[in-house]
Amino acid sequence: MVRAGRRPGNVDTRAEIVAAARTAFAELGYQRASIRGIAKRAGVDPALVHHYFTDKSELFIETMDLPMDPQRVQSQVVADGRPFSGERLVERFLAQWEQGPPGVGSPSFLTMVQAVASSPQTADAMREFLSDRLGTHGTAGEDAVTQSRRRALVSSQLLGLGWVRYVMRVEPIATADRADVARWVGPTIDRYVNGQLPPEGAPGHL
């Protein structure tokens, strides 16, 4: 695409910003990419990027065609002062991916896993994005290592759930009601978030 210098704000400009962001995230990862650098690549003023996108996370969500900001899903779970609930997190996680008609699964989830699986750079960017956006629940005061462990375990179960429900379509998870899946998987999330997890190197039972 030939760029003719700066352009006024219009649909093409927005698309060029997104294209520039996609390249920047792939080359630099999420953390090292910046609004300023993306603006430069797109040949526009950083203020124009901010005109379309509140911040870098919103731009990443757009480039990956994600249906949501993971941080918002987390907030919904504990909205109105409710205590954390693994069951509610699972239900919210699934609901965000299922915005099309029932039974269609989640084209967005499939697109996301294809992108992440096909490029180590995209996988890196996605990991950095999640690490930046996901807080911890119910683990105030714990050290950073333990918090990372809890977060990684929660991610493993939620992403695996999406994998069997949307990609491999394993029954009964593929077509069960979200509320049922949430009841089955919720206790797993509760343990990862609030339960005792042995430290690395602890004795096991193999």
Added chain:
Amino acid sequence: MVRAGRRPGNVDTRAEIVAAARTAFAELGYQRASIRGIAKRAGVDPALVHHYFTDKSELFIETMDLPMDPQRVQSQVVADGRPFSGERLVERFLAQWEQGPPGVGSPSFLTMVQAVASSPQTADAMREFLSDRLGTHGTAGEDAVTQSRRRALVSSQLLGLGWVRYVMRVEPIATADRADVARWVGPTIDRYVNGQLPPEGAPGHL
């Protein structure tokens, strides 16, 4: 590729059988594909297919470049009369994917998820293969629906674990010792295999 009728057993023939099997599984799925049909596609006698591959599952494992027969992993977990252990299943699952040097992750796992994510037909074949090869543990006498639910939940956690360890490389799961990961995730598997799971439509706490 031009086929010159039946050929004697040699490396080329084996490769042709595998290529024919790959096409058959993609077109027909795992269940409907047959050794006889694959032999016909490859232009060889079914006996020659059996010369190279014990059964259809071995052929599927070869076409998908899987490091193992999932059934064998299941057997290892309860070998020598030991009771089922989620911790041991997680350790065995990871060990089978990690046959290269430490720290390299699992190229086979990445290849598998790329294949499954890129084609619905391959996803279907993989699902049918797992359904055919995976038995249940500790749930003798339960109805088929409950057994499928347990198996799907176990798959969701194990595949999600592979996803964060090998594809997204989320720390600390990416580089933790297998034994540590097994201790964190084992209780989840135990609950999916032996625990109480509410039936579909049961009241929840959303």
